[in-house]
Amino acid sequence: MYWYVMGKYTARLKMHIKQHVLLYVTSALALLCIGIVGMYFFFSSQRVSLPPPPPDAPYRQANLPDEERIEDLLSRMTLEEKVGQMALVEKNSILTQDDIARYGIGALLSGGGAKPPRNTPEGWYEMVVGFIGASRQSRLGIPLLYGVDAIHGHSNLPGATVFPHLIGLGATGDALLVEEVARATAREVAATGVNWSYSPTLDLPRDIRWGRVYEAFSDDPKLVAQLGSAYVRGTQHASRFATETPLFVLSTPKHYIGVGGMAWGSSSNKNFHIDQGMTPPDERMLRDVYLPPFAEVVRAGAGSIMVGLNSWGDTKLSAEKYLVTDVLKGELGFTGFTVSDWYGVYEIPGGDYHAGVIAINAGIDMVMLPFDYKVFIKNITRAVRKGEISEARIDEAVRRILRAKFALGLFDSGTEPLQAGLIGSGAHRALAREAVAASLVLLKNENRTLPLSLQDTHIRIAGSAADNVGRQSGAWTVEWQGIEGNTLPGGTSILEGIRERAPSATRVEYAADGIFSSPESADIGIAIVGERPYAEGWGDTEELTLSTEDREVIARLKEVSDTVVVIIISGRPLIITDDISSWDAVVAAWLPGSEGAGVADVLFGDKEFRGKLPLPWPARIEQLPIATDGTTQDGTVPLFPRYFGL
Ligand code: BGC
Numbered sequence: 270m271y272w273y274v275m276g277k278y279t280a281r282l283k284m285h286i287k288q289h290v291l292l293y294v295t296s297a298l299a300l301l302c303i304g305i306v307g308m309y310f311f312f313s314s315q316r317v318s319l320p321p322p323p324p325d326a327p328y329r330q331a332n333l334p335d336e337e338r339i340e341d342l343l344s345r346m347t348l349e350e351k352v353g354q355m356a357l358v359e360k361n362s363i364l365t366q367d368d369i370a371r372y373g374i375g376a377l378l379s380g381g382g383a384k385p386p387r388n389t390p391e392g393w394y395e396m397v398v399g400f401i402g403a404s405r406q407s408r409l410g411i412p413l414l415y416g417v418d419a420i421h422g423h424s425n426l427p428g429a430t431v432f433p434h435l436i437g438l439g440a441t442g443d444a445l446l447v448e449e450v451a452r453a454t455a456r457e458v459a460a461t462g463v464n465w466s467y468s469p470t471l472d473l474p475r476d477i478r479w480g481r482v483y484e485a486f487s488d489d490p491k492l493v494a495q496l497g498s499a500y501v502r503g504t505q506h507a508s509r510f511a512t513e514t515p516l517f518v519l520s521t522p523k524h525y526i527g528v529g530g531m532a533w534g535s536s537s538n539k540n541f542h543i544d545q546g547m548t549p550p551d552e553r554m555l556r557d558v559y560l561p562p563f564a565e566v567v568r569a570g571a572g573s574i575m576v577g578l579n580s581w582g583d584t585k586l587s588a589e590k591y592l593v594t595d596v597l598k599g600e601l602g603f604t605g606f607t608v609s610d611w612y613g614v615y616e617i618p619g620g621d622y623h624a625g626v627i628a629i630n631a632g633i634d635m636v637m638l639p640f641d642y643k644v645f646i647k648n649i650t651r652a653v654r655k656g657e658i659s660e661a662r663i664d665e666a667v668r669r670i671l672r673a674k675f676a677l678g679l680f681d682s683g684t685e686p687l688q689a690g691l692i693g694s695g696a697h698r699a700l701a702r703e704a705v706a707a708s709l710v711l712l713k714n715e716n717r718t719l720p721l722s723l724q725d726t727h728i729r730i731a732g733s734a735a736d737n738v739g740r741q742s743g744a745w746t747v748e749w750q751g752i753e754g755n756t757l758p759g760g761t762s763i764l765e766g767i768r769e770r771a772p773s774a775t776r777v778e779y780a781a782d783g784i785f786s787s788p789e790s791a792d793i794g795i796a797i798v799g800e801r802p803y804a805e806g807w808g809d810t811e812e813l814t815l816s817t818e819d820r821e822v823i824a825r826l827k828e829v830s831d832t833v834v835v836i837i838i839s840g841r842p843l844i845i846t847d848d849i850s851s852w853d854a855v856v857a858a859w860l861p862g863s864e865g866a867g868v869a870d871v872l873f874g875d876k877e878f879r880g881k882l883p884l885p886w887p888a889r890i891e892q893l894p895i896a897t898d899g900t901t902q903d904g905t906v907p908l909f910p911r912y913f914g915l
C-alpha cells in the first residue's frame with residue numbers, strides 16, 4: 270500500500286516537474302524570440318531613423334562653394350548611404366519605388382528602348398520626376414541622376430528630333446554644328462526631366478566589321494577630340510556663352526579606352542566577333558590614338574566618363590587600375606566620376622563579390638547595374654567592413670558623384686515643368702536637316718549627274734531605304750535595335766523630302782522594288798539602299814556588300830533610267846568595289862535620322878556637298894583593320910582615303 274501510494278505520488282510529482290520545466294523552457298524561448306525581434310527592430314530603426322540633418326546644414330546652402338557642401342554631406346553619410354550613391358540601376362530592375370530612398374540609390378537609367386509605360390513626353394516626365402521625387406525622400410534627400418543614351422537625339426522617345434548618328438556628324442567636320450546638335454539634344458532630354466546623357470562616343474573604329482562604327486565620329490583622334498569636346502560643351506551648357514554652373518545636362522564621353530581597336534574574333538561574348546573584344550596591350554598606340562580625345566573632353570569639363578566593355582590584353586577595362594586611376598584620374602586630372610558600362614563589372618572573373626571589389630579598387634566610381642542592386646550594396650559594404658576596400662576609396666568615389674550633382678544644381682532646383690514644346694520642335698528639326706545636308710559625302714559624280722538639274726523632269730526612285738524613316742535613323746531609335754517603317758511622328762523620309770522639293774514640272778515615281786509600270790526611260794533613277802538597323806555586337810559582320818535584293822533593285826532601276834544615282838544609307842562604309850563602276854553617282858548618306866529632307870536639299874543643289882569621309886572606305890575585307898595613318902592590313906589602297914569627298 271505504502272509503495273503504491275508513494276509510486277503514484279512520485280509519478281504525479283514527476284509529471285508536475287515535467288510540466289513546469291516545459292513551461293519555463295517555452296517562456297524562456299518566447300522571451301528570447303521577443304528579444305531578438307526587438308533588437309532587430311531597434312537596430313534597423315536605428316539605421317533608418319538616424320535623424321535627418323537640419324534644414325540649414327551647409328550642404329543645403331546654395332551660396333556655399335560646392336567643395337564645402339560636398340565635404341559636409343559626405344561627413345553625414347553612413348557607409349550604406351555612400352555605397353547607395355555608387356549604384357546606377359536600370360529602371361526596369363527597381364523592385365519597388367521605396368527602394369530608391371531606402372537604399373539611397375545614386376542614379377537610374379533607361380537602357381536602349383527602355384521606356385515609360387506611356388512613351389510620350391508626359392510619360393517620360395512623370396516617370397523621371399517620380400523617381401527623382403522618391404530619391405528626395407531619403408534621410409539626406411540626395412537627388413538622383415537619371416541617364417539615357419541620347420546618342421543621336423532623345424531617341425527612345427517617338428517624336429523627338431533624331432539627328433544623324435555621330436559618323437554623319439564626323440563627316441561634317443563642323444565643331445560648331447556638332448555643339449549645336451548636342452545642345453538641341455540636351456534641350457529635348459532636359460525637357461522631360463532627364464539630367465544625364467551617355468554621350469558622346471569617342472571610340473575610334475579601325476575595322477568596319479564592328480557593329481558600333483556609326484556611333485563614332487571618325488577614326489582620326491584629332492577630329493574625334495575636336496568634335497567630342499564640342500559635343501560635351503553643347504550637352505553641359507545650355508548656352509554657348511554661359512559656361513558657368515549649373516551644368517545643363519551631364520555628359521558622359523565613352524567608352525574609355527581603346528574601344529574600336531579590338532581584334533576580330535576576340536569578343537568575350539560568344540554571339541559577337543569584335544564588340545566587347547580585346548584591344549592589343551600596346552601602350553604607345555593607346556596613348557597616341559585613343560587617349561587624346563579623352564584628354565580633350567577632360568579639358569572641356571566632362572562630368573563623367575564611361576569605362577568600356579573591352580579588355581586591354583587580358584584585363585577587362587573595369588579592372589584596369591593603371592588606366593582608370595593612374596592615367597585618367599592622375600595624369601589627365603579628371604575630377605568627374607567614372608561609370609562602368611552595363612554588365613561590365615561582372616565580366617571580371619572571380620564571382621560578383623570579387624568583381625565588385627576589383628572594379629571599385631581599380632577606380633570605378635559608379636557601377637551600372639542592369640539587374641540587381643541589393644547584392645551589390647551588400648557586397649561592397651561588406652568588403653569595406655572587411656577592409657578589402659578602404660573607406661577612403663569609397664569617399665573618393667562619392668565625392669566625385671556628388672560633385673556632378675552639385676554642379677548640375679540638383680540640390681537647389683525644384684522640379685522644372687515639362688517642356689513638351691521642345692520635343693521635335695521646328696528649330697531642332699531645321700538644325701537636324703542642316704546637319705544631314707552637311708554630312709553627305711559625294712563619292713562619285715560622272716558627267717556632273719548631281720546636283721539634279723531642271724532638265725531632269727522624270728525621276729524614278731527605288732530601294733528599301735527610300736521611304737523608311739526607321740531605317741534611315743538606324744538603331745538606338747525607340748528600340749535598342751531600331752525600328753522599320755514610317756512610324757516616327759514628324760519624321761520625313763528621303764522620298765518625301767525629294768517629293769516636297771522637286772519642281773512642280775518634275776514627275777517623281779516611286780517603287781521600292783524598282784519595278785515600274787511603264788517601260789520608257791526616266792531621266793534619272795535614284796536608288797536608296799543600304800543596311801538594316803543593328804546595335805552593338807549584333808552588327809558585327811563580315812557581310813559588308815549590298816544585299817542581293819538591293820543590287821537587283823539597282824539593276825532594274827538602271828534598265829528604266831538614263832543615269833543612276835545610288836544613295837547609301839549605312840552605319841559604315843560598305844564594300845562596293847565591284848558595283849561602283851556601273852553607277853553614275855554615289856552618295857554616302859550614313860544614318861541621317863528623322864529629317865530625310867536634308868538629302869533633297871543637296872540633291873537639288875540648294876546646298877553644296879560638303880561632307881568628307883570621316884574614315885577610309887575600304888576596297889575589300891582583307892584591308893581590315895586600317896591603321897590611323899591609313900595603312901591597310903594587306904598593304905593595298907582603300908577605295909577612298911579618309912577625308913575624300915567631291
Ligand atoms: C553600351 C553603352 C550604353 C549602355 C546603356 C551598353 O551596352 O555599351 O554604350 O551607354 O549600354 O544603355
Ligand code: BGC
Pocket residue numbers: 379380381382383611749
Ligand atoms: C539594353 C541596352 C544595352 C544592352 C547591352 C539592352 O537590353 O537595352 O541599353 O546597351 O542591353 O547588351
